[in-house]
Amino acid sequence: MAISLKVNGLQRSVPAEADTPLLYVLRNDLALNGAKFGCGLSQCGACTVLLDGRAVRSCVTEIGTIGEAEITTIEGLGTVDTPHPLQQAFIDLQAAQCGYCINGMIMTAKDLLDQNPHPTITEVREALAQNLCRCGTHGRIVRAVLRAAQNMGKKT
């Protein structure tokens, strides 16, 4: 069967069953690299995308449950040439080692900043606490989110 999904502003039709995890559709059918397969169990956060602006784990989100909700992946935030302030801050602060968790960090932070444009360092840490990273850039990740919040505040 085919299911219609709205991804990064485009209506896409994918030949997949309703219980297929959104992550598989994003990676296999739509060839989007941003969301990562980490644990497949909603434990690590590497697969995070936004559904109507809220962060969800795409590895456990069945496409049949999405309906008309808008899906935003990290590709929908910005590009290398025109990065979103969060992406720019992560580049500026070199806030990645292997980088595998960073999709989830940025997408979760996007949700946070949309809800709370001026978070404290504690609020950033709490928001990202469920996104696992086993490398060494935790401090830079938190600083990058705070930097992005600061820069986004300047522009509005």
Add this chain to the structure above:
Amino acid sequence: MTEAALKLTRRQFGKAMGTVVVAFSLAPRLAGAQTLKLPGSLANNPMLDAWLRINADGSATIFTGKVELGQGISTALVQIAADELDLPLARVEMISGDTAQTPDEGYTSGSQSIENGGTAMRLACAEARALLVDHAAERLGLEAEALTVSEGVITASDGRKLGYDDLAAGLDLNREITGTVAPNPLKGQTIVGRSVPRRDIPAKVTGGAAYIQDIRLPRWYMAA
């Protein structure tokens, strides 16, 4: 696991792993080959053009059999090459881990990429730079000692200049590395030892192709 094995530090473990890798891959090829054993990954990959080419525009493309795992070698190896070639960082591109194009350096593990791959890259680029200088000396009718190199331009004591772009077509890198060209001394390095932006990060924060699973072949699906 024995008690002795448990006491290994991470570094010792890495070194031991690296040794195992080299031991397996070296043996068959070195038999009766050279008298001088080339250091690092050059031992298995002694041809100069396995490591780099000078492009028609005077930029360089370098090749590594090691891959970026977040340890930063897609930036670090370019820094090493740029310093040895006397080229700005922006004029060195690297191709990594493409088995059709890059030297076979075995596994990327055990903190060996700079140790073995970096050593090889450094010596290969130093030798390529020396060939460029020799080539320029011949063209200008001067001794190599009368020439200086800066940012890909070779300047003679009388002021004449030849760029790597002028020399690229006449440069033959399809030769064995001698390993006898001394690399740039540490004090002459302007790029190595400096913190520069990592080349892999922009793709990793925008959904670019950055990992092995981002390679896609027709009818290739992933699942778990």
